Amino acid sequence: MAVLICGGAGYVGSHTSALLFEKNEELIIIDRMARERQNAVIGGKVYNGDLNNSEFLDKVFSENEIEAVIHLAASSLVGESMSCPLDYYNNNVVGTLRLLEAMNRYHVDKIIFSSTAAIYGNPKSVPIKESDGPSPTNPYGETKLAIERMLGWAEKAHGIKYVALRYFNVSGAHDSGEIGEDHSPETHLIPLMLQVALGQREKIVIFGDDYPTRDGSCIRDYVHVMDIAEAHYVALNKLRSDGPSGIYNIGNGEGFTVKEVIDTVSKVTGKPIPFEIGAKRAGDPAVLVASPILIRNELGWYPKRSTLLEMVESAWEWHRRHPQGFPKIDQGIQKEGNVT
Numbered sequence: 378m379a380v381l382i383c384g385g386a387g388y389v390g391s392h393t394s395a396l397l398f399e400k401n402e403e404l405i406i407i408d409r410m411a412r413e414r415q416n417a418v419i420g421g422k423v424y425n426g427d428l429n430n431s432e433f434l435d436k437v438f439s440e441n442e443i444e445a446v447i448h449l450a451a452s453s454l455v456g457e458s459m460s461c462p463l464d465y466y467n468n469n470v471v472g473t474l475r476l477l478e479a480m481n482r483y484h485v486d487k488i489i490f491s492s493t494a495a496i497y498g499n500p501k502s503v504p505i506k507e508s509d510g511p512s513p514t515n516p517y518g519e520t521k522l523a524i525e526r527m528l529g530w531a532e533k534a535h536g537i538k539y540v541a542l543r544y545f546n547v548s549g550a551h552d553s554g555e556i557g558e559d560h561s562p563e564t565h566l567i568p569l570m571l572q573v574a575l576g577q578r579e580k581i582v583i584f585g586d587d588y589p590t591r592d593g594s595c596i597r598d599y600v601h602v603m604d605i606a607e608a609h610y611v612a613l614n615k616l617r618s619d620g621p622s623g624i625y626n627i628g629n630g631e632g633f634t635v636k637e638v639i640d641t642v643s644k645v646t647g648k649p650i651p652f653e654i655g656a657k658r659a660g661d662p663a664v665l666v667a668s669p670i671l672i673r674n675e676l677g678w679y680p681k682r683s684t685l686l687e688m689v690e691s692a693w694e695w696h697r698r699h700p701q702g703f704p705k706i707d708q709g710i711q712k713e714g715n716v717t
């Protein structure tokens with residue numbers, strides 16, 4: 378039986394798919410950008426389509442024997458969600474609703490869901506524990522919280538077991554240096570800085586330097602994408618062995634300011650990273666740092682590539698080798714494969 382990966386052509390999805398492929402799992406991948414991003418997918422049967430389309434989901438679920446779902450497909454930019462909240466509800470909440478309906482129709486009863494630190498909002502204390510009350514400061518976090526709650530009700534009514542992984546800030550790249558972060562447009566801090574190091578961008582704008590932090594810039598907990606991929610594999614096996622549903626932070630337990638990230642990127646790349654101070658970004662909490670203890674105690678997962686230096690080095694390796702990201706398929710460099 379196969380594992381269905383929704384959003385498998387995206388950043389975290391392509392790394393998670395690669396890891397599961399290396400573990401000899403049978404993979405089905407759904408992504409609405411699968412055709413454009415087929416160079417990000419190293420294996421599995423790939424479908425180009427949208428989760429909000431129930432007929433498309435019927436096709437995928439009826440053509441394959443699906444054991445479990447890993448659901449990473451979402452709109453996920455904090456700033457964008459502030460200006461287009463309804464699009465976020467539509468893509469994230471309605472998309473997941475359609476997916477759960479299809480799982481229910483086809484009797485698939487395991488799902489691992491990409492949640493986010495953004496559900497916590499401005500934390501009451503740091504590091505943040507799962508038991509701390511959620512209080513999102515942006516529509517993106519609200520949609521993820523709504524989905525976590527929908528999963529809880531779907532379990533009660535339909536017996537669908539779930540693990541929600543609340544990732545903190547994902548960074549780094551596959552150990553091979555052949556898969557990495559390639560968002561368009563790029564908005565994430567570390568790849569933007571690496572674009573500066575590559576000479577593709579003049580400078581970084583720090584979004585606010587009067588936060589109540591040690592140097593005034595925001596603090597985030599960066600976690601390596603391959604550690605995140607492993608968390609999915611661990612969660613999948615937990616559900617396979619009849620483990621209970623659960624919600625877990627996926628972080629390192631240590632936070633870095635934007636200015637500290639600039640220093641690390643400069644050290645790794647050997648290039649200065651010029652910056653200017655800009656306005657705060659709407660919806661940004663000052664500090665997000667995880668307590669990663671619960672998942673260590675219950676599932677045995679802990680981050681293995683935990684220093685910021687390792688994360689930036691691995692991201693730099695990918696960006697240095699692939700300054701334009703994945704080869705674009707209209708450049709005629711596409712892999713052989715069958716995207717349905």
Ligand SMILES: NC(=O)c1ccc[n+]([C@@H]2O[C@H](COP(=O)([O-])OP(=O)(O)OC[C@H]3O[C@@H](n4cnc5c(N)ncnc54)[C@H](O)[C@@H]3O)[C@@H](O)[C@H]2O)c1
Nearest residue numbers: 384387388389408409410427428449450451453491544547
């Ligand atoms: N990157 C981070 O720092 C981070 C942190 C916390 C949580 N997350 C969550 O992890 C998940 C993956 O994040 P990412 O950075 O890899 O994002 P990404 O944008 O690179 O990947 C998401 C993929 O999902 C696909 N997708 C989106 N909506 C879809 C739909 N309706 N139907 C089919 N495909 C759809 C996109 O085409 C894309 O390839 C997201 O759910 C995000 O909210 C990411």
Ligand SMILES: O=c1ccn([C@@H]2O[C@H](COP(=O)(O)OP(=O)(O)O[C@H]3O[C@H](CO)[C@H](O)[C@H](O)[C@H]3O)[C@@H](O)[C@H]2O)c(=O)[nH]1
Nearest residue numbers: 453455493494495545546564565566582583584595635661
């Ligand atoms: O040009 C930039 C870009 C970012 N930042 C700052 O750098 C930090 C990291 O910003 P990112 O845009 O890289 O990441 P976010 O913290 O906004 O969000 C990411 O992590 C979240 C979880 O913490 C979410 O889940 C979300 O999907 C994911 O994009 C933030 O404090 C942000 O204000 C800047 O100062 N300048």
